[in-house]
Amino acid sequence: MAPANAHGTVNLWRSVPCINIDFNEFDVSENQAGDEALFKRFVNRLLELPDPVDSMVTFCLRYSMSGGKDGKAESADANRWIRYVLQEPTMLVEVVAIFYALELDHSAFTSSYLRNIRFANVFLDKGFFKQIQTGCPALEDLFLHDCIVMDDEISFSKTLEVLTIDVTKFHLDYETSISTPSVTSLTLLGLSQRIIWALLSLEVGPAGLIWAATTSKFSSPRSPEKDAPTLEASSRAPSPSPSPPPPERPRPPPVRRNVSAFWAMEPEQETGRDRLSDLPDDLICRIMSFLHARQAVRTCVLSQRWRDLWRSLTRITADFCDFNGETDTWEGDQERFRKFVNNLLLLLDPVPVVDKFWLRSDLPLGANVEEASADAHLWIGHALQLQASVVEVDQDIQTWNTLELGGHAWLTGLSAVRNLALDFPVGVNSPKLEKLTLEIKKVYAKKINGKLKETSFTCENLKIVEVICLEDDPLVNRVKKFFFNSGMTSLQINITYRNYFESEVFREDHNRTRIRR
């Protein structure tokens, strides 16, 4: 409050580096017009004195205009003052318009000193951002609170480091975009979601720190707050004390490295808010891993946030059953399924390591077994390239033919796999394999006769074989014999009788009704 204190002192005030003029201190006469006249005279005198404050560093103006029809004319005084201080080496300009928005004349913004602009309740017309981009080459910090922006292209020079846009309205007709190549802190608060999404062409600097929150309070343009600025001229005489609270300094933004967890939580959580999308990426991906791959991919249409999340799936469950009956023929279904798995494996992010690849296909009598087998082989190979550590292949075996697929699905190149679970005996060639799990179903036990000997094993590091089966399954003995013959001891063969309660939760899906044809 330098000038207020300076009222009485004689000379000292002339050299204050910070001018802070507040209209509220001029609530002295009986009406607004009288106060305004006094205030204007004060500012005019202050700024236009022959011995100007040559070392002025900051200029803060808190001003209330009467709400005349012509906003531009009403704003003329304030614009003149701003023009004046910008001719000084001012580094910070703060303008707070009380009640009626100030229509800023942006042509004044040419200053190579200006580093910091803070506006509250200011109307920024088209061209403002272009002007400060070219006219204020040293600008580092821009703070807008409760402003109205009529500009569509918001781009900043490389010096801008801190950008704060708080409860600000953007013109609905423009597709506003913000481009801030070097910003290190970006704060968007209290903007309607529509606006934020519109701003998503946002280009931020590499080390961008983004902090954004939405409040439903401002999301509806039809329910403006009492103190919200309005451009319409009002005949209601403004009361002398409707001063909105001064713009709060932005809280230091909490560090959020995960830009995709973009919507910060509001302090009080409304029920029904989309808190699912607020969860961090890795949690969402875990949730998606419990879905069949097809459903997981389909989450892409939920919202922008979900668009590409499925690409980081780490557990792939590719199930023919999801495609069963989609077309009129098995061939049609199979073609859809093939297309799906092919696309899925190709489009997944190569970065996250796949934990588990689970595949179930279904081959009816007379199907082209070789082709299906080749597909399965290809997919498994691809999953292994994604460094899948667990591969499970569950063929829906009902006929002799489908068992053939087992014979064909010769697993090679399992170099990273340490833990392989199959639900039928299959040829395996995996030098690093340490643990093999076979889940045997009684249903095809009779038909497997003799098949096992034909499949050979080259797994020199195999240490444990786990066989999961029903208690009275005669196949178990054959399997045991086979591994004994391959040089394993009974200690290494672990027979687990299927325990319903310990089975993995999503196995429930596997156990649903078998496909019948």
Next chain:
Amino acid sequence: MAAATDDAGDSNEMIRVVSSDGEHFEMPEAAANLSLVLRHMIEDDCADAAGIPLAVVAAKPLAKIVDYCTKHAAKSSGLTIEEAEELKRFDAEFIEVDTDMLYDLLVAADFMGVEGLSKLAVQRTADLIKGKTPEQNRETFGIVNDFTPEEEEEICKENEWAFQITKPPSRLC
């Protein structure tokens, strides 16, 4: 409050934890050990009478978590089939919560490193998503569709291989 303290034997030390909003809870050490974070704190002798502060877990979810851990710790070793079944029933009932609590549990279990609970909550969330159309999912979780119709169509087209062909892509999703 501190749930099912009666499950714990007298010799078992009680561990105190404090929620983000300052409420105190107690559970047997065996129960606290189900949380990786708490286990490490206990191992490092950070569990004292004042209680271990859990800055990001509010009282409501914490009460549930204490409940879960106490139940599971009491029944951890040598399960009979009946007990396993009972525990399964407990879990099923336990996770029948509204979506708000579910998010709290997801975040809290993840933070505290309670593996079983985390899996349970993740599974429950996945179950809620499963078999629903995107529109139904948006409704369940309050997800706002912020795509323009054109964008939505484009995405459906792009990922056409995951959608059904029988219906127009933008409808079905």
